[in-house]
Amino acid sequence: MGSNHSAGLILQKPYYAEFIEPGAAIGGMFDLQVVAIHILGKVELQIPETANERQDALQKRMENIEQMQQICEQDVPLDRAIGILELLSQKFHQEEIQLISNDVLAKLVGVLPSTMAVAWQKLAQSSHNHRNGTSTTFQSPVEETAFATMAA
Numbered sequence: 078m079g080s081n082h083s084a085g086l087i088l089q090k091p092y093y094a095e096f097i098e099p100g101a102a103i104g105g106m107f108d109l110q111v112v113a114i115h116i117l118g119k120v121e122l123q124i125p126e127t128a129n130e131r132q133d134a135l136q137k138r139m140e141n142i143e144q145m146q147q148i149c150e151q152d153v154p155l156d157r158a159i160g161i162l163e164l165l166s167q168k169f170h171q172e173e174i175q176l177i178s179n180d181v182l183a184k185l186v187g188v189l190p191s192t193m194a195v196a197w198q199k200l201a202q203s204s205h206n207h208r209n210g211t212s213t214t215f216q217s218p219v220e221e222t223a224f225a226t227m228a229a
Contacts, residue, residue, distance in 0.1 A: 084098075084118035085097060085120075085168060090108075090111055093187070095142070096161075096165075101140075102135050102138045117168070155192055158193050161185050163200070179191075
């Protein structure tokens with residue numbers, strides 16, 4: 078994936094999902110089980126041309142996995158749910174994140190969709206309390222999502 082900093086992919090697999098940031102390798106043997114791709118931002122795909130570019134892309138993919146692992150190491154499911162929403166909100170507008178269903182977001186960190194709904198509410202309360210209502214607050218996202226399915 079190209080190195081555009083305001084872009085990302087959520088690769089949905091049967092039982093979990095992965096968040097992929099710009100510069101990371103996608104496709105091939107890594108993603109044989111992908112059933113849907115959720116796009117955040119403006120994604121540009123690039124094919125690495127040199128061995129160094131391929132190595133850098135693989136390293137970035139590993140960094141993405143490690144970043145998600147850090148969030149998933151939290152014992153409390155609600156903390157994991159809030160952690161992924163905070164990570165995504167650092168990179169994307171809330172409205173864009175809300176286009177992704179709670180089911181898909183939950184698969185990123187191994188929680189129930191209902192836990193994601195509570196996390197959205199907690200973030201809305203936190204944002205409202207810390208900012209005295211002067212800026213946008215988090216709202217519970219819609220449950221429907223548009224996504225592209227992978228061709229077989």
